[in-house]
Amino acid sequence: MVNYFEILFYLSIFLLSILSYYFCVKNNKSSSKRKGYKLPPGSMGWPYIGETLQLYSQDPNAFFINRQRRYGEIFKTKILGYPCVMLASPEAARFVLVNQANLFRPTYPKSKENLIGQSALFFHQGDYHNHLRKLVQASLNPESIRNQIPHIEELSITALNSWAGGHVVNTYHEMKKFSFEVGILAIFGRLEVHVKEELKKNYSIVDKGYNCFPTNVPGSPYRKALQARKRLGKILSEIIRERKEKKVLEKGLLSCFLNAKEEKGLLVLNEDQIADNIIGVLFAAQDTTASVLTWILKYLHDNPKLLECVKAEQKVIWQSNEQENHGLTWTQTRKMPITNKVVLETLRMASIISFTFREAVADVEYKGYLIPKGWKVMPLFRNIHHNPEFFPDPQKFDPSRFENALKPNTFMPFGSGVHACPGNELAKQEILVMTHHLVTEFRWEVVGSDSGIQYGPFPVPVGGLAARFWKESTTST
Numbered sequence: 001m002v003n004y005f006e007i008l009f010y011l012s013i014f015l016l017s018i019l020s021y022y023f024c025v026k027n028n029k030s031s032s033k034r035k036g037y038k039l040p041p042g043s044m045g046w047p048y049i050g051e052t053l054q055l056y057s058q059d060p061n062a063f064f065i066n067r068q069r070r071y072g073e074i075f076k077t078k079i080l081g082y083p084c085v086m087l088a089s090p091e092a093a094r095f096v097l098v099n100q101a102n103l104f105r106p107t108y109p110k111s112k113e114n115l116i117g118q119s120a121l122f123f124h125q126g127d128y129h130n131h132l133r134k135l136v137q138a139s140l141n142p143e144s145i146r147n148q149i150p151h152i153e154e155l156s157i158t159a160l161n162s163w164a165g166g167h168v169v170n171t172y173h174e175m176k177k178f179s180f181e182v183g184i185l186a187i188f189g190r191l192e193v194h195v196k197e198e199l200k201k202n203y204s205i206v207d208k209g210y211n212c213f214p215t216n217v218p219g220s221p222y223r224k225a226l227q228a229r230k231r232l233g234k235i236l237s238e239i240i241r242e243r244k245e246k247k248v249l250e251k252g253l254l255s256c257f258l259n260a261k262e263e264k265g266l267l268v269l270n271e272d273q274i275a276d277n278i279i280g281v282l283f284a285a286q287d288t289t290a291s292v293l294t295w296i297l298k299y300l301h302d303n304p305k306l307l308e309c310v311k312a313e314q315k316v317i318w319q320s321n322e323q324e325n326h327g328l329t330w331t332q333t334r335k336m337p338i339t340n341k342v343v344l345e346t347l348r349m350a351s352i353i354s355f356t357f358r359e360a361v362a363d364v365e366y367k368g369y370l371i372p373k374g375w376k377v378m379p380l381f382r383n384i385h386h387n388p389e390f391f392p393d394p395q396k397f398d399p400s401r402f403e404n405a406l407k408p409n410t411f412m413p414f415g416s417g418v419h420a421c422p423g424n425e426l427a428k429q430e431i432l433v434m435t436h437h438l439v440t441e442f443r444w445e446v447v448g449s450d451s452g453i454q455y456g457p458f459p460v461p462v463g464g465l466a467a468r469f470w471k472e473s474t475t476s477t
Helices: 004-035 052-056 060-071 090-099 110-116 126-139 142-163 171-188 193-210 221-246 253-258 271-302 304-324 337-350 381-385 399-403 424-441
Strands: 074-079 082-087 104-106 168-170 358-360 364-366 369-371 376-379 442-446 466-471
Touching (some): 052 060, 060 381, 090 376, 193 271, 221 271, 271 442, 304 424, 337 399, 358 376
16 A cells, blocks of 8 residues: 555655755855855765765765865865865864864764763863863873873783783774773772773763764664763763762862862853763773774784884883883883884874864855855865875885974874864873883784774774784793
């Protein structure tokens, strides 16, 4: 039997899409004529959905690079219902993130804001953002990071020992567990095991739904993620209330939030604001650091001579610490030149943060093109990092390229401007500590695909790298 209601429903959706597309094009043209500027070149794809399906159905890096080759370093598209302008030059990135940052507010797709929390640091600008950023930086100052190194080292050794024995592990997933533990340490200090497990369980569900297509239907990963996000909010509220009541003196981000004083008319953060920012910091701290560590493992495995150089550098430190019976120190992590260049080249090559989201708060002109108010603007860090003009032979893993000064604004692994990652120093320490123990005490064999990690439509890996690990002393040669 023909379902006339269903046919009418889909016909209405189709007609509304055509009408919205028509008015969108008409408004864009009139705005362009009014300003005397034209829109950037590019394709807006299908009505409403734009080029979302193309982005989700292929390697996102290829999606952006192909369009840059076709249209140039500034082009338009439409993703998840939003008209976007993509920028693939250092000058354009600096224009948006630094020079004219006041004209572009930080923004993410609404589906992602809903999962993290709309009060999170990286969705805001102005006084509220500055207030939050100071609190985050206060909890991640050099002295705090120095004090955390022994704990990070303990977590590193525990994680590596759990992988040893020659069984296959998904390194990205395991590195995520490790970076999650470091994130918990930096935020809460000590935390009861059962509370940590509840946080971990619900955060994992949110994490799985974060990069899925945002369909809010029963049983979908995104719907499950929304439900888990509500549970996370309740768990965090209980932790906050308990610490307020007992006046627990733990060092970490939560303590900075709870002890924050009113500043420039900004009230003390409420529980929802604190919860949003804790989850935001966990997102920022976990996936990116785990990705870098996984790529380092792969690149070192694929470059045996480089691995030997890193091992030699780290062995000197390890042997000294064994003799003097103490762990890594802050000073030692600052004296790892070869390892540090490997980290920098990994950040360039993998470009974990492939792009960032901004939204024009007014009509903006850039190089003769109009960026209309309300359009999303995305500086493409990966495209810049892989431009042969700035990095010769960009597909080659070559840490020596960091022995020379780089052209300004061509290397932005942690973003740029007032919204650059405030936790980058902690991430670097975490990476250096884990790498130190990885190369001095363990051997590993990559058994996964040569292509390594596969990326989803947004800058977070969805796959992993399969590998076997052995303790150095028990590995046959």
